[in-house]
Amino acid sequence: xxxxxxxxxAAICAAGSASAFCGFYVAKADATxxxxxxxxxxxxxxxxxxxxxxxxxxxxxxxxxxVIPVPTILQRNDIRIVERRVFGALDAYxxxxxxxxxxxxxxxxxxxxxxxxxxxxxxxxxxxxxxxxKEKATKDYGVTIEAxxxxxxxxxxxxxxxxxxxxxxxxxxxxxxxxxxxHDVLDPYIKSGLKFFVVKVDxxxxxxxxxxxxxxxxxxxxxxxxxLPIRLGMANSSGVQDMIVYAFTRTGRVECVNxxxxxxxxxxxxxxxxxxxxxxxxxxxxxxxxxxxxxxxxALEYAWNVTPSWDGMKCDPCVGPPPMPAEFAEAGxxxxxxxxxxxxVFFTRLHVRYGREKFPQDLFFQVTPNTENFQARYxxxxxxxxxxxxxxxxxxxxxxxxxxxxEMDELYALTGWDLSNDRKYMEEVKGKMSPERRNGLEMxxxxxxxxxxxxxxxxxxxxxPTMIMILGLAALxxxxxxxxxxxxxxxx
Numbered sequence: 001x002x003x004x005x006x007x008x009x010a011a012i013c014a015a016g017s018a019s020a021f022c023g024f025y026v027a028k029a030d031a032t033x034x035x036x037x038x039x040x041x042x043x044x045x046x047x048x049x050x051x052x053x054x055x056x057x058x059x060x061x062x063x064x065x066x067v068i069p070v071p072t073i074l075q076r077n078d079i080r081i082v083e084r085r086v087f088g089a090l091d092a093y094x095x096x097x098x099x100x101x102x103x104x105x106x107x108x109x110x111x112x113x114x115x116x117x118x119x120x121x122x123x124x125x126x127x128x129x130x131x132x133x134k135e136k137a138t139k140d141y142g143v144t145i146e147a148x149x150x151x152x153x154x155x156x157x158x159x160x161x162x163x164x165x166x167x168x169x170x171x172x173x174x175x176x177x178x179x180x181x182x183h184d185v186l187d188p189y190i191k192s193g194l195k196f197f198v199v200k201v202d203x204x205x206x207x208x209x210x211x212x213x214x215x216x217x218x219x220x221x222x223x224x225x226x227x228l229p230i231r232l233g234m235a236n237s238s239g240v241q242d243m244i245v246y247a248f249t250r251t252g253r254v255e256c257v258n259x260x261x262x263x264x265x266x267x268x269x270x271x272x273x274x275x276x277x278x279x280x281x282x283x284x285x286x287x288x289x290x291x292x293x294x295x296x297x298x299a300l301e302y303a304w305n306v307t308p309s310w311d312g313m314k315c316d317p318c319v320g321p322p323p324m325p326a327e328f329a330e331a332g333x334x335x336x337x338x339x340x341x342x343x344x345v346f347f348t349r350l351h352v353r354y355g356r357e358k359f360p361q362d363l364f365f366q367v368t369p370n371t372e373n374f375q376a377r378y379x380x381x382x383x384x385x386x387x388x389x390x391x392x393x394x395x396x397x398x399x400x401x402x403x404x405x406x407e408m409d410e411l412y413a414l415t416g417w418d419l420s421n422d423r424k425y426m427e428e429v430k431g432k433m434s435p436e437r438r439n440g441l442e443m444x445x446x447x448x449x450x451x452x453x454x455x456x457x458x459x460x461x462x463x464x465p466t467m468i469m470i471l472g473l474a475a476l477x478x479x480x481x482x483x484x485x486x487x488x489x490x491x492x
Contacts, residue, residue, distance in 0.1 A: 028095040029282035037242040043332040050332030054216040066199040071223040079153035092348040094302035096376035105384040106392035141166035153206035240355040296358040302349035
């Protein structure tokens with residue numbers, strides 16, 4: 001059975017690419033791990049930007065309101081509704097992943113053969129729009145209704161404003177629930193000449209549509225600036241928020257201009273027991289890395305050329321099928337379709353954890369020529385099975401013992417977890433070794449109880465390496481001895 005499984009894995013790898021990773025995907029850390037999150041699809045082609053917004057809004061939909069600064073007056077054909085499934089597909093494909101390897105038994109040489117537009121828009125109705133606002137009052141607030149549309153279950157206004165007090169009061173008087181701190185955020189946008197894309201839900205149309213959840217909204221516009229306005233979202237939150245950005249370009253990675261873009265730690269070998277708690281593992285890894293980077297960096301989780309084709313890998317290993325042309329079209333990547341020219345598509349996944357203290361500015365991006373592939377992946381290696389009593393098998397077990405020690409050290413460095421109760425992970429290897437080999441082992445350090453450091457997670461753990469403690473104590477004693485020797489008179 002094991003042989004068949006390994007052969008199947010090898011066949012999958014060979015079919016994908018001659019340089020395939022040959023690991024077996026077992027788990028992913030998708031966006032649902034994080035509470036208070038939003039997801040955004042960001043498409044940039046020349047000076048054209050397409051933004052598709054989805055959030056985890058909780059509460060009565062009648063209270064839902066969204067106000068987004070936009071650089072121009074959007075036309076009706078610049079706005080559409082997309083299905084939530086496109087976010088699920090992009091998230092699953094680009095999520096941080098856990099992959100498994102299996103070691104060969106050196107005492108039994110296994111030989112393997114080597115092989116080489118999709119949108120759903122409710123009918124537009126002009127009737128009933130008067131319920132959205134009190135038209136008589138617009139001039140009293142310094143607010144101009146530049147355009148108004150009904151799109152799916154949403155009523156949409158494009159507003160211009162002269163000053164933030166008037167806009168804020170107009171929104172409140174017309175039934176839009178906005179945060180009390182919105183005034184300070186609205187003012188810079190108004191001074192920059194931006195318009196406001198304002199959304200509410202029409203409950204009657206939503207009931208008629210049969211949808212239980214709010215569907216994502218997509219807008220398109222031309223602008224020299226490539227950015228995401230996040231300050232209004234922060235005004236509505238008391239703490240930090242997570243945002244996953246799925247960005248698409250023709251040429252290469254998307255990176256932030258006014259904040260650092262850093263890779264999350266990746267390609268790390270971690271203990272086998274992490275498999276059962278991969279979700280908590282990645283949450284704690286991300287949290288620890290976010291703190292170590294000063295809480296103001298943008299995390300890169302995935303970057304790959306995903307141009308639709310029948311050959312070549314879009315990940316290594318893949319956690320599912322790559323995005324299909326129909327999904328690209330729904331996301332706004334219209335050039336990927338044959339009728340759009342079939343151009344190159346580069347996919348970047350960014351994870352932003354932001355709050356008012358560390359992110360005082362909106363996010364400004366740039367399209368780079370960097371086409372280097374990257375993914376957040378973490379590796380489990382299963383030990384060889386069967387009789388390991390031969391000399392090569394004993395060498396393997398000794399190597400495995402030290403390898404597992406490094407895995408434990410890596411896990412602590414990534415998460416700060418307390419690993420004092422997991423020493424058996426290394427000790428079980430010693431039980432398979434001959435007495436001579438076992439007695440000849442140099443005892444490596446292993447994480448034990450100790451104070452949590454600044455980079456660790458709040459719940460957790462600790463781990464001062466035993467060997468480091470011993471060496472430190474020895475150095476201290478040697479230092480004391482040398483000082484005392486220097487002070488004592490020399491005997492002839």
